[in-house]
Amino acid sequence: MKILVCISHVPDTTSKINFKENDTKFDNNGVQFVINPYDEFALTRAMWFKEKQGATITAVTVGNTSTEPTLRKALAIGADDAIRVNTEAIDGLQVAKELAEVVKNGSYNLVLAGKESIDYNGGMVPGMLAALVDYNFVNACIGLEIEGEKATISREIDGGKEILSANLPLVIAGQKGLVEEKDLRIPNMRGIMMARKKPLSILEPISTKTATTTASFEKPATKSACKIVSTENIGELVDLLHNEAKVI
Amino acid sequence: MATIKGGEFLIKELKSEDIFISEEFNDEQKMMKEAVIDFIDREVWPYKERFENKDYALTEEVMRKAGEMGFLGVSIPEKYGGIGMGFVSTMLVTDYMSSATGSVGTAFGAHTGIGTMPIFLYGTEDQKNTYLPLLTSGEKFGAYCLTEPGAGSDANSGKTTAELTADGKHYKINGQKMWISNAGFAEIFIVFARIEDDKNITAFIMVFDKENPNGVTLGAEEQKLGIHASSTRQVFFSDTLIPIENMLSERGKGFKIAMNSLNVGRIKLGAACLDASRRIITEAVNYGNERKQFKTAISNFGAIQKKYAEMSTKTFAIDAGCYRAAKDIQNMIDRLLADGKSHQDAELAAFQEYAIECAIIKVYASEVSQFVSDEGIQIFGGMGFSKDTPMESAWRDARITRIYEGTNEINRLLTVGMLLKKAMKGEIDVITPAMEVGNSLMGIPSFETPDFSEILSEEKAMVEKLKKAFLMVAGKAVQTFGMELDNHQQLILAAAEIMIEIYMAESAILKAEKIVKSTSEKEAECQIAMAKLNLFNAVETASSFGKEAILYVAEGDEQRMMLMGLKRFTKYVNNPNPIALRKVIAEKVIAENKYCF
Numbered sequence: 001m002k003i004l005v006c007i008s009h010v011p012d013t014t015s016k017i018n019f020k021e022n023d024t025k026f027d028n029n030g031v032q033f034v035i036n037p038y039d040e041f042a043l044t045r046a047m048w049f050k051e052k053q054g055a056t057i058t059a060v061t062v063g064n065t066s067t068e069p070t071l072r073k074a075l076a077i078g079a080d081d082a083i084r085v086n087t088e089a090i091d092g093l094q095v096a097k098e099l100a101e102v103v104k105n106g107s108y109n110l111v112l113a114g115k116e117s118i119d120y121n122g123g124m125v126p127g128m129l130a131a132l133v134d135y136n137f138v139n140a141c142i143g144l145e146i147e148g149e150k151a152t153i154s155r156e157i158d159g160g161k162e163i164l165s166a167n168l169p170l171v172i173a174g175q176k177g178l179v180e181e182k183d184l185r186i187p188n189m190r191g192i193m194m195a196r197k198k199p200l201s202i203l204e205p206i207s208t209k210t211a212t213t214t215a216s217f218e219k220p221a222t223k224s225a226c227k228i229v230s231t232e233n234i235g236e237l238v239d240l241l242h243n244e245a246k247v248i
Numbered sequence: 249m250a251t252i253k254g255g256e257f258l259i260k261e262l263k264s265e266d267i268f269i270s271e272e273f274n275d276e277q278k279m280m281k282e283a284v285i286d287f288i289d290r291e292v293w294p295y296k297e298r299f300e301n302k303d304y305a306l307t308e309e310v311m312r313k314a315g316e317m318g319f320l321g322v323s324i325p326e327k328y329g330g331i332g333m334g335f336v337s338t339m340l341v342t343d344y345m346s347s348a349t350g351s352v353g354t355a356f357g358a359h360t361g362i363g364t365m366p367i368f369l370y371g372t373e374d375q376k377n378t379y380l381p382l383l384t385s386g387e388k389f390g391a392y393c394l395t396e397p398g399a400g401s402d403a404n405s406g407k408t409t410a411e412l413t414a415d416g417k418h419y420k421i422n423g424q425k426m427w428i429s430n431a432g433f434a435e436i437f438i439v440f441a442r443i444e445d446d447k448n449i450t451a452f453i454m455v456f457d458k459e460n461p462n463g464v465t466l467g468a469e470e471q472k473l474g475i476h477a478s479s480t481r482q483v484f485f486s487d488t489l490i491p492i493e494n495m496l497s498e499r500g501k502g503f504k505i506a507m508n509s510l511n512v513g514r515i516k517l518g519a520a521c522l523d524a525s526r527r528i529i530t531e532a533v534n535y536g537n538e539r540k541q542f543k544t545a546i547s548n549f550g551a552i553q554k555k556y557a558e559m560s561t562k563t564f565a566i567d568a569g570c571y572r573a574a575k576d577i578q579n580m581i582d583r584l585l586a587d588g589k590s591h592q593d594a595e596l597a598a599f600q601e602y603a604i605e606c607a608i609i610k611v612y613a614s615e616v617s618q619f620v621s622d623e624g625i626q627i628f629g630g631m632g633f634s635k636d637t638p639m640e641s642a643w644r645d646a647r648i649t650r651i652y653e654g655t656n657e658i659n660r661l662l663t664v665g666m667l668l669k670k671a672m673k674g675e676i677d678v679i680t681p682a683m684e685v686g687n688s689l690m691g692i693p694s695f696e697t698p699d700f701s702e703i704l705s706e707e708k709a710m711v712e713k714l715k716k717a718f719l720m721v722a723g724k725a726v727q728t729f730g731m732e733l734d735n736h737q738q739l740i741l742a743a744a745e746i747m748i749e750i751y752m753a754e755s756a757i758l759k760a761e762k763i764v765k766s767t768s769e770k771e772a773e774c775q776i777a778m779a780k781l782n783l784f785n786a787v788e789t790a791s792s793f794g795k796e797a798i799l800y801v802a803e804g805d806e807q808r809m810m811l812m813g814l815k816r817f818t819k820y821v822n823n824p825n826p827i828a829l830r831k832v833i834a835e836k837v838i839a840e841n842k843y844c845f
Contacts, residue, residue: 069275072275072279076279186283186286186317187279187283189283189317189319189322189341192279192280193276193333195276
């Protein structure tokens with residue numbers, strides 16, 4: 001089985017978010033980047049298929065050179081090779097188109113991705129990709145088993161679980177449950193050493209056209225300080241709620 | 249990168265290009281750093297309480313997992329089961345491995361340092377092939393049996409004996425060892441014992457099998473102030489038989505092995521204190537930003553900010569010194585390997601060459617970790633005194649670092665002692681520059697105002713002046729007492745203080761300068777402030793200890809002249825403003841809510 005794991009290169013969750021160029025661009029100065037956590041669940045599940053079923057894993061990302069350490073980490077964790085599509089990831093459709101090209105050329109049986117990336121949370125790429133390459137698609141999976149050409153997939157539904165079956169080739173958008181947090185792997189020293197020697201190919205993009213452009217970013221309003229009103233001062237509370245918070 | 253020999257920093261002016269800084273880790277090293285941090289955050293930090301409750305089995309389990317991760321043989325060549333990554337990588341793994349609890353730090357340090365290195369540095373090919381793969385994989389753990397009830401700092405005075413058996417096939421070991429780290433779960437012991445009336449002890453590799461103890465018994469776990477889950481026990485030998493082929497190196501070489509293995513242990517202990525200090529600062533900043541008194545977060549108070557700034561500055565200096573020395577050592581190893589030397593010989597020579605730096609870093613880093621954890625408790629106030637916060641155990645764990653791998657007193661004496669030995673052997677010429685300084689005292693000082701417009705240029709000039717202060721004091725000490733200098737320990741300690749401050753202050757300045765060059769003055773504002781603040785403190789220390797030494801070695805006119813000289817060597821043209829510098833540093837760590845350098 002040939003597995004392609006789509007990896008997004010995203011800011012660490014503890015990063016301080018700032019914008020530049022008149023609030024139209026993310027300021028990555030001083031920001032540490034990591035493998036998108038949802039994609040890490042997918043990669044870890046792929047490792048299971050590699051170790052138990054002899055699958056091969058290719059990690060792919062769409063991004064410029066700065067994303068390579070993230071791909072190297074995927075290699076250190078255990079991916080066999082990696083592909084970087086050499087263009088900045090701007091929007092969902094653009095990324096999906098680039099990935100579709102990789103999928104077509106590599107004839108993968110299974111494409112694993114996180115259900116969304118934690119930076120822009122678009123949540124569109126896996127679905128679009130499946131449509132572009134005409135693969136089956138299941139979103140927001142919490143479990144995946146493969147036997148031969150058949151996949152058994154679980155999804156969380158309101159108050160329970162849904163079990164689906166689908167045939168390969170298949171695109172899976174995964175989340176926690178695909179594996180648990182404790183299963184996530186820390187690359188070991190040997191893995192890190194070997195990552196250097198594993199192939200990382202760079203493909204030129206088929207297009208740099210994007211469907212959308214960012215007009216501007218805005219941060220949430222800063223929380224105002226907590227005000228304590230004495231219980232004897234109900235009038236003041238009503239006044240604050242009416243005139244300041246404007247909720248009554 | 250210019251090649252600087254061990255101890256030569258005292259007589260050579262260095263540039264920032266001459267040193268390596270941790271900001272220059274390559275991508276692999278960055279990934280290794282992240283991996284170790286993730287490992288500690290997952291396997292150690294959440295279980296801190298269990299370590300404090302003396303869960304020795306947990307320490308062993310963590311060590312076993314560290315073996316699976318490949319953390320135990322970073323610099324051991326691949327053919328012996330290691331990763332073959334070089335000394336800087338070893339230091340960075342040690343650095344981040346030791347941050348959460350001294351129990352793991354100690355188990356790791358004892359195993360990878362004094363438990364493994366004697367075999368790597370002195371073992372025969374057979375011994376290395378047999379034992380190193382077991383040690384690097386974590387299949388078996390190592391311990392180092394040197395100290396005895398009557399032989400601590402005077403390690404060569406041990407009473408444990410090794411007697412050749414009648415058939416000539418074994419040595420029979422009898423004696424008692426104490427303070428043996430990892431004793432409870434180690435299976436490969438480096439044992440030092442004396443054969444007949446030899447002047448020096450001999451080292452042996454002893455394989456311990458619990459099922460067949462071969463006369464070895466272990467004492468109960470020691471009840472210690474800190475490092476609660478580090479197994480520390482006495483080891484008793486009663487007619488324990490060790491095959492003759494398990495002798496390490498040659499008869500009578502044990503003391504040399506013991507001392508040289510400690511050089512590596514010392515610098516690695518410096519690294520071990522480093523992330524421990526970073527983590528304490530982060531905890532203390534988190535707390536100070538949350539804790540409100542007088543209706544404001546206590547981090548807003550200058551009294552607390554002063555602590556953050558000093559804690560960060562000293563930690564920054566350890567970082568600078570540790571990785572600078574580590575790279576110097578690695579470069580020398582690489583040079584010797586390129587010259588066709590064996591890995592073993594190359595490492596041995598490099599650690600010996602930089603033994604002074606190793607001792608300096610051990611002393612400075614251990615005292616900083618004590619200072620940082622002490623201030624950490626203070627910031628937490630009453631809570632810091634409680635076992636419910638991480639400061640209490642950090643402080644207790646830090647205490648041992650001033651004692652093991654050679655007490656800080658022994659190490660201070662060694663810094664000066666080793667320098668003098670190098671000078672006697674003609675390895676470095678400190679005599680000529682010391683005489684030049686002596687002569688210059690009689691000359692008229694220059695009244696020209698130097699151009700200090702370039703960033704950190706005054707600080708670099710000040711470091712050069714401190715070197716003169718050291719040479720003046722040490723030169724006079726040698727001139728006065730000659731071979732008798734050993735009998736004037738307080739004088740040696742004073743000189744050692746100056747030497748230590750010079751190395752650490754210079755490292756911090758060059759590190760800051762290098763960061764400025766790769767970023768900008770604006771971005772490196774805090775690093776510049778830390779380098780300046782650290783130097784300010786170093787100058788104060790040098791001035792005080794320099795005076796103490798001069799008052800002891802010189803009298804009358806000469807004393808007055810030397811004191812004038814000291815004043816000249818510790819005088820700024822443009823005085824720094826330590827309070828303002830501290831504010832810059834503290835504001836940054838408070839805003840970032842962590843140690844962020």
